[in-house]
Amino acid sequence: MILYNLILFLQFLCRPRVKALVGSLCARNPRIKCYDLLTAVTGLNCCLNSTNIELFLKNEPQSTSTKNLVHFAQTFRNGVLTKFDYVFPSANYRHYGQFFPPRYNLENIPHDIPLFLSYGGIDALSDVPDVRILLDILKFHDPDKLTVQFIKEYAHIDFIMAINAKDIVFKDVLSFFKRYA
Template sequence: MGRRRVKIYETEKDEGSVMAYWDWTWEQLASDDLPAMYDNIHNQTGQKLYYVGHSRRTYRLGLREFIAGGSDVSKLLAGVCSLQLIDCTKPIDVIAGPHCCIKPSMMDGSFDHAPQSTSTKNIIHSAQMIRTGNTAKYNYGDESENKKHYGQPTSPLYNVSRIPKDIPLLFGYGGKDSLTFDVNDVKHLLDNLKDHQKDKLVVKYKEVYAHFDFVMAGNAKSEICI
């Protein structure tokens, strides 16, 4: 959690503050939380750091917490599992793709503590980008609200090509991952990074990997790390 949201949560208890606490998307995770964690670790250790990332109003769900194991998600999964050709005896595979290389003990232990809840706004933001096919800031669904936040009636696009060309990057993605990037998404991202320094960009594609193989597979260290 970022510094700003921790302060709100600790000092205010009213309804407005609860909503403010969950008023964020993955953009704030990158702009607020990540620098705060980086600064704290660097100040404590003084060491060079590497960042490894996996995955990230209204509506009926409201502008607050989205609980992965909550009743709304349970109803959604029940509807999906009622469809033909959907085998829900392995629910994680249905959601994230058929993993290839994870021991059952690793899977059971990990999901005793995950997935954690997120904000409803974050879920909506992700859905907006999926529907439009663009990587853009959160769309408030109203021109006046967008103008208030961005100075224009539409939500601005992120310019991925502005990433400094000499920053070392490694992208890993799997052919069986049904939760986040698919192969075409990654190709689109890499096309936007075509001017990046070639010796600073490494791409690792694993055809048999699903979403959770990257962090739980027994062979992930040898297959992904360089």
């Protein structure tokens, strides 16, 4: 149990090591294109250029805890959004007072809280079917407080690094924040 807990809190993706590995792969093997590595995970980003990729690799990927990745995998595997499953019923009971982790009930999000939801048509991480499930859960949300932006040609990284994100995404996000500040 001690080893299990230790592994959960270890850092995953120590950035200097990952950066060195990816940089080495990209520089030494002309058949490997860094853009393709990113696309394999995020979907075919429409609007990146090589300068964006270089900038991305200077700052990403950021480290995270192994526990965070295990939780993501649990959610993906089970298809249910719950609190972290400690696997051992006794550990779950210690944390939650029950043998299995409680589900997050997204319907409990206050209906009058402002929400901005932006998603892309070719995003491999936040794909359209999953976003539609979320939108169905939010169907009773106050329509004046829910802003949904769909960008058909965008994949995951386009939302932060596309050459046109300033005009397509950021202006709407800033407008949303000004409206509810």
